[in-house]
Amino acid sequence: MEGRTGDDASLVDRLRRGDPRAFEDLVIAYQHRVFGVALRMLGNRAEAEELAQEVFLRVHRAIGEFRGEAKLSTWLYAIASRLCLNRLASGERRMARYGEETLTRLASREISPAEEVERSELETALHRAITELSDERRIVVVLRDLEGLSYEEIAAALELELGTVRSRLHRARVDLREKLERFLP
């Protein structure tokens, strides 16, 4: 992602100029990352697609407000993270957050909503372990270990102190280490 900074700068310029192809390029470039965050956070593909679409529509509407101080990717992650956390915190979710029972059922079905994620037992366990993290720890792990953001980028995206990011990430990893014990060599 670091290597895309120059590309992002020109993409932002094109977006601001109203280049009709720029938004398409933006969606193509970031669709998987934004959708990935949404899916890891929400655990439901339909809901994740809806949220990812909303992220891009907000970017489309608010590109003029993007000051360019942060990376474009950080801005996108920030929007996606905030929307996810808001949705998880609100009662608007159409699907309840996965409890243990739901996850077990989900993991045992042949075709689950997150089928791609749960392709193997390890994947299933991993997905489940991540899903069971608290929202605030999960988003940090997702951004750091799955999306590869730096502590600083995570702090910027989530508007947190660096120490808070570091602390939450550590707690999340400790949780994961316990849950994934049997998969460790």
Next chain:
Amino acid sequence: MTCHDAREQFSALIDDALAAAERAELDAHLATCGDCRRELQRFRDTVALVRAAAPVRAPAGFVDRVLEAARPVPWPQRLLRGLFVPWPVKLPMEAAAVVLVAVGVALVYRGSPELQQSARQEPAAPVVTQAPSVAPPEAPAPARENDAPRILYGARGDEKAREQDPPREAEKAKAAPRAQERVEGFAKAPEPGALADKKRAEAPARSAPEPAPTARDAELQKATESQDRQAPVVGKLEAPASRAERQRAAKDDVRPGTTQQTELRADSLKAQRPASAPPSATSAFVPPDVSGQLAVSDRELALRSLAELVSRLGAAQTRRFDTSDGPIIEIAVPRQAYAELNRGLAQLGRWQPSKEPSTLPATIRVVVRITS
């Protein structure tokens, strides 16, 4: 540094996020603590597991859906969306409704000539309903009751048959003598005296007995009033002429409107007199030669003036119906006095007669509908 303190730094250590001093302190502890080294390894393995998770890919078509959703929508579409959200569910229903309405309109439009035709034939109903009093006594009652729908149905059916095959109509007319007799009965009912004789000469095949005209008139009036009062009364008087009209309509099916009805009747008279149908079927019935509407300010005054005019011209008032729309007078006037009658009527009020037949009979029957 305790083991607990050391393990709290593992995450930052893996991410190279420790300050140099922190890193040195932790390295020193790890060098002396085998448990913490093993624990650090498991911690690294855990993070490696998580980072090796299968990448998530957005579903196919995601980009297109986003672009579609982000595309600026033209205002008519936005308006429609506002009216018919949500699209995927409601639009097909709206579209279906539009198609249904369009088909319905098309059907009604296609059917409208027939509707107009049947509207013109509507006055035929009174003829049928009063049929029992006019029909020959030998006609059995149940058959008469069944006749009504048959005749109505036959009227439309005949029309179509006529369009396809006009000669067959004459045969049909022969085949339905009872219905014809009723029409005859109506047509000849009001003809008194010399005028009636004259008519008989024109209609030699008439055979039905004539009940008292007054009784028949009363029944006719009742039947007329029971019909749609909004319908032009002239049209009701034309009821007996519906056969001729239908013949006419078969020739020219597209002439709509009641204003042409009187004209139609006049033409139909021409059409009927040389009709190919057998005399027994058609010649007995002779509709008025001229009919029209006389708009006056005072009906009673107009009636008196008309009576004077009639007597002055040597004409005769042959029938009178009082309808809710006003009285209807049938006058038999000698041909030489017809022009004078027309002038007199024009002086009484706004006289709008139908087109006259090209050849006027010696005695002309004129129907005047007096309105205010």
